[in-house]
Amino acid sequence: MKKYNVVLVGGGSIRNPEMMATLVRYKEKFPIGRFVLYDIDQKRQEIMAQYGQILFREYYPEMDEFIWTDDPDVAFADIDFALMQIRSGNMEMREKDEKIPLKHGLVGQETCGAGGFAYGLRSIPEVIEIITKIRELSPEAWIINYSNPAAIVAEATRRVFPDDYKILNICDMPIAIMERYAEMLGCSRHDFEPRYFGLNHYGWFTHVYDKKTGEDLAPRIKQCLLDGYTFGLGNEEHTLDASWIETYNTMADILRDFPEYLPNTYLKYYLYPNRVVAHSDPNHTRYDEIMEGKYPRVHKKLNEIIEANAVRGTKYDLENTTSVHASYIFELATSILNNENEIFLIIVKNNGTIPNLDPDAMVEVACRVGINGPEPLSMEPIGTFYKGMIESQHAYERLAVDGLFEKDKGKLLQALTLNRTISDADRARAVLDDLIEANKGYWGADFCA
Ligand SMILES: NC(=O)c1ccc[n+]([C@@H]2O[C@H](COP(=O)([O-])OP(=O)(O)OC[C@H]3O[C@@H](n4cnc5c(N)ncnc54)[C@H](O)[C@@H]3O)[C@@H](O)[C@H]2O)c1
Ligand SMILES: O=P(O)(O)OC[C@H]1O[C@H](O[C@H]2[C@H](O)[C@@H](O)[C@@H](O)O[C@@H]2CO)[C@H](O)[C@@H](O)[C@@H]1O
Numbered sequence: 530m531k532k533y534n535v536v537l538v539g540g541g542s543i544r545n546p547e548m549m550a551t552l553v554r555y556k557e558k559f560p561i562g563r564f565v566l567y568d569i570d571q572k573r574q575e576i577m578a579q580y581g582q583i584l585f586r587e588y589y590p591e592m593d594e595f596i597w598t599d600d601p602d603v604a605f606a607d608i609d610f611a612l613m614q615i616r617s618g619n620m621e622m623r624e625k626d627e628k629i630p631l632k633h634g635l636v637g638q639e640t641c642g643a644g645g646f647a648y649g650l651r652s653i654p655e656v657i658e659i660i661t662k663i664r665e666l667s668p669e670a671w672i673i674n675y676s677n678p679a680a681i682v683a684e685a686t687r688r689v690f691p692d693d694y695k696i697l698n699i700c701d702m703p704i705a706i707m708e709r710y711a712e713m714l715g716c717s718r719h720d721f722e723p724r725y726f727g728l729n730h731y732g733w734f735t736h737v738y739d740k741k742t743g744e745d746l747a748p749r750i751k752q753c754l755l756d757g758y759t760f761g762l763g764n765e766e767h768t769l770d771a772s773w774i775e776t777y778n779t780m781a782d783i784l785r786d787f788p789e790y791l792p793n794t795y796l797k798y799y800l801y802p803n804r805v806v807a808h809s810d811p812n813h814t815r816y817d818e819i820m821e822g823k824y825p826r827v828h829k830k831l832n833e834i835i836e837a838n839a840v841r842g843t844k845y846d847l848e849n850t851t852s853v854h855a856s857y858i859f860e861l862a863t864s865i866l867n868n869e870n871e872i873f874l875i876i877v878k879n880n881g882t883i884p885n886l887d888p889d890a891m892v893e894v895a896c897r898v899g900i901n902g903p904e905p906l907s908m909e910p911i912g913t914f915y916k917g918m919i920e921s922q923h924a925y926e927r928l929a930v931d932g933l934f935e936k937d938k939g940k941l942l943q944a945l946t947l948n949r950t951i952s953d954a955d956r957a958r959a960v961l962d963d964l965i966e967a968n969k970g971y972w973g974a975d976f977c978a
């Protein structure tokens with residue numbers, strides 16, 4: 530059986546332990562020849578590499594080679610799959626993305642509103658540079674990108690690599706929501722076949738079909754939510770924190786106001802920005818929660834494994850090492866390679882899938898995915914409320930990318946003014962000036978006032 534060469538771009542990511550452990554679980558369906566961690570920060574990926582050595586020695590002796598590097602020429606040569614998870618500007622900039630808007634009384638979030646805008650303008654040049662390099666060295670590689678904010682990153686990759694069907698932009702939020710529905714109904718998310726539409730972090734489930742019977746379970750899920758079902762802590766590292774639990778539980782509020790479809794969690798930032806700001810602490814955001822929780826928790830576990838291995842050469846326990854996020858990525862990769870044509874939600878060029886939206890918009894919809902890439906499932910036209918919401922957000926996304934590519938501050942101001950979390954030109958101008966200052970050296974242009 531053919532073995533595949535895989536590079537994980539952003540090798541120091543805090544999600545890497547679960548990615549590597551999931552790689553092991555998929556070795557039958559997705560056998561690996563060479564596995565590469567690539568990061569601009571070798572020091573950051575050192576601990577991941579040490580863990581990987583232990584893991585692969587014990588559970589993946591069939592792997593030919595495992596390396597970690599900060600050299601793109603080494604990392605991207607002769608690659609079949611690139612999985613991209615970079616955080617441009619790292620957590621230091623995430624803190625600014627979250628706290629600067631809050632100073633202006635605006636939503637401060639990693640991927641939405643003014644913070645997501647700043648992050649997007651940093652991500653786009655770096656993602657494009659990496660994909661360009663991958664294409665130079667491995668023209669046929671599949672590139673699965675989930676570096677955020679995926680919506681405007683996808684808009685940029687569509688423009689720069691228009692015919693490249695092997696670049697897939699994805700998000701795990703809908704799948705993480707489906708995992709929560711499955712807990713609610715006492716089944717598995719693999720029992721579901723979703724239908725979904727929107728932009729990334731800005732969409733709705735229209736149906737959640739039972740794969741075996743064809744029954745649409747959406748009405749039951751809605752009823753449970755409206756009857757007061759509450760989400761508690763999840764089983765995974767990323768669902769252990771209070772802010773995420775609150776976000777999951779906001780889905781019921783959204784549904785009470787807009788009962789037609791099951792909402793994505795992120796709609797809370799666009800539908801209730803004032804409430805979100807009122808409940809935010811400008812000095813303690815998701816950034817702080819991660820630095821106090823997820824980062825030390827993951828590093829502690831890795832250090833324990835590395836120390837135990839040094840003393841006893843222990844067999845490390847693979848239980849509880851995967852995640853919805855990692856599983857989803859490998860489910861997608863294997864559906865491509867084995868031409869399984871399973872359904873995934875992918876960010877693709879609309880091309881008439883949602884008939885009454887711009888054909889060029891990068892929409893997130895249900896697609897069958899096999900060796901020839903994603904094939905979107907066509908939909909009925911969407912209603913006026915959803916169309917209006919999506920069109921204004923899509924205009925924001927396009928203007929943000931236009932402004933970056935054309936080095937046009939006026940378009941950046943137009944973008945932020947249109948964003949529903951802002952909707953006011955005075956506030957858009959003020960926050961833009963602060964973001965320009967904070968992002969000097971990142972946006973690829975000097976957007977002086
Ligand atoms: N689309 C989704 O649904 C989804 C889900 C989870 C995570 N993400 C995204 O994945 C990314 C990683 O998240 P995380 O919390 O695991 O990150 P993290 O902050 O723990 O790690 C990110 C890594 O990226 C590296 N990096 C930064 N710029 C780079 C560049 N230009 N080239 C190579 N490496 C670079 C950093 O050095 C760091 O090691 C973020 O963009 C996050 O938003 C997206
Ligand atoms: O605040 P963070 O950095 O912990 O997470 C931000 C990401 O949140 C969404 O993702 C999922 C996560 O990846 C998944 O594993 C699940 O278990 O928890 C998160 C929320 O439920 C989002 O889709 C990503 O785009 C964000 O980067």
Ligand SMILES: [Mn+2]
Nearest residue numbers: 679700701702
């Ligand atoms: Mn996402």
